Amino acid sequence: MSAPHPPQVKALNCPGCGAPLTIRGMAHTLTVVCPNCLSVLDAKDPNLQVLQQFEAQQRFEPLIPLGTRGKWHGDPYEVIGFQIRGIEVDGAVYTWAEYLLFNPYKGFRYLTEYQGHWNDVTVLRTMPEVTAMGPRPVARYFGEVYKHFQTAEAETRFVLGEFPWQVRVGEKVTAMDFVAPPRMLSSETTAEETTWSQGEYTPAAKIWEAFKLPGKPAAPVGVFENQPSPYRGGPKHVWLMFLILLAALFVVAMFTSAIAAKQVVLQGDYSFTPGNTGEPSFVTPPFEMKGRPCNVELSIRTDLSNNWAYFHLALINADTGDAADFGREISYYSGSDSDGSWSEGGPTDNVLIPTVAAGHYYLRVEPEMDATGAPMHYSIQLRRDVPSMSYFWIAALLLLIPPIFTTFRSIIFESRRWAESDYAPSSD
């Protein structure tokens, strides 16, 4: 015959203040806290002996009320205990909440909450391996590597509900956190033993839904130690996409370069004597351009040396009387001095005239130079349908923007995460 089945929820009264108490954890509960007078009572004592009476400077209300049941990982769990623990770092106190969840078959698990960040925590049966990797310790657990985040002394500051262990306010443990977002490992060490637990970062909405909590959860503040990065793997993936797009760009560039006609439509050699009183402008013989509207490359090669020339140019459509009118300056200076030889500018010029339709054309040329100086000999060549790589270079640069932006934001996110750790670069 098995042990008698006691009623599952025991109704008792606090020996100190008479307030009603409920025991939900059955025979597992060792200590229970009176919510009215904050006495920690011995649940195994028929008289509920008072083990500790604590004064709370501040009363904390659990966000999930004690006794709430929810479906968590496919099983019903009831919130039976609540505690606030805190650490002191550089004079500032940081507190977090822990909720004890109970299922009579599956056992105990925890939910922790800090500034709106929630973690789903289970106690480990296996001990992780802690090794020092460089200056920072690392914990290994079933193939995953967790980086040390923080070591601090955690003190229990407030308790409500029931616990399957001897809870006391003021109790201290040495807590070490190791992170591998979205998971983390925590060890708690006392004189008697070391316990390990694993937490998984959980969006608050999941908890609100599981426990049917009213309203909406508070938005989390800052970045929590094991909070998964929204850019997780992102920088690597976006750079991979960059390489793919760059390759595609290269292929298209090579293709357009290959199929461009690069057809010479005009070629001529000329000369210009500065200071000549005659009419400097002239027109070239007409030429025909066939095919789709495309660019036309104008190349001017000169023998300028330590001089400049300005070319007034117009590509005139003999059929329509329309023209593209523009100017080009060519200057070339060179010499040598104490630093060595130098040069500025160049004797040739290439430019692309945009979107020239098919038709009969001629070029009007009017050179201009300083009145003094040597005569200039030059040649002009026009080629239609010439590949222009500058657009591809611009596109390649523009392609860099999203991956650089994503990488930058990812770095900022991680630095916000580690700002709360033992490894934050100190600001003072």
Place this chain on the structure above:
Amino acid sequence: MSTAANCPNCGAPIRFRWSSAVQTVCEFCRSILVRRDVNLEKVGTVADLPEDASPIQIATEGTFHNRPFVAIGRILYEYEQGGWNEWHVVFSDGVSGWLSDAQLQYAVSFLVPMQGLPPSESLSRGQEFRWNNGLYEVTCLTRAHYRGVEGELPFEYWDKADVLFADLGTHGVGFATLDYSDPEPLLFLGEAVDFDALHLKNLRQFEGW
């Protein structure tokens, strides 16, 4: 496999589920009965079991690595920080094992004969031992006393005073216990298991759950 006899104290029929049982408890008069050859001898009376919340009960069935077992007995231990159950389970091939339930954390282990086990005074947390190609580290030292027995056990067990138990773990699922209740230390090797992995049936029912 089951043999029938009568309780020497109250005459109630005693049926053994397991042929190798050494000790059992009479359900009716709560006498602890030890089997000496064909006779049953009363050696004591078991106190009422304390209020206990293990979901396992006598006749609970489960599997461990696809080997089916039945819970046929238990020992209830108590210590300063609470208590735990050691359920005596018997596999379909007759092998005897232990399913421990400590605050709903479960482990299955088997008695392993081993030479050179350390004396209890020499134990400390963090100490490592190599048994059967596993590296075990002492995680917890507990001074416990027996609080009650139930059902069939493979040895005589009652009236034990405070006894040292050492829990050991590996970096995998391995789990071990050193039991100092006898003059010679006993080693149990096994694994920590999840509730779901045991596929337990015929569990205790809890009102409201």
Place this chain on the structure above:
Amino acid sequence: MRHPFYLGYGLLLLSLCGLAEYRGWSFLSVSEVKNIPKSMRDNPGAYRSSYGYYSRHVGGK
């Protein structure tokens, strides 16, 4: 597909490049002049460039 927007952005840039090549776009700023008479061929000096006249350039070190 982890970065649908980036892919779309990249394909857009690619298409614009293709279009630029096909249509013969250029960065050169050009003045469009209309209705130049055929008589200009006989007298090119009569045409005044809409670009205006360039004041002297000083170059060199």
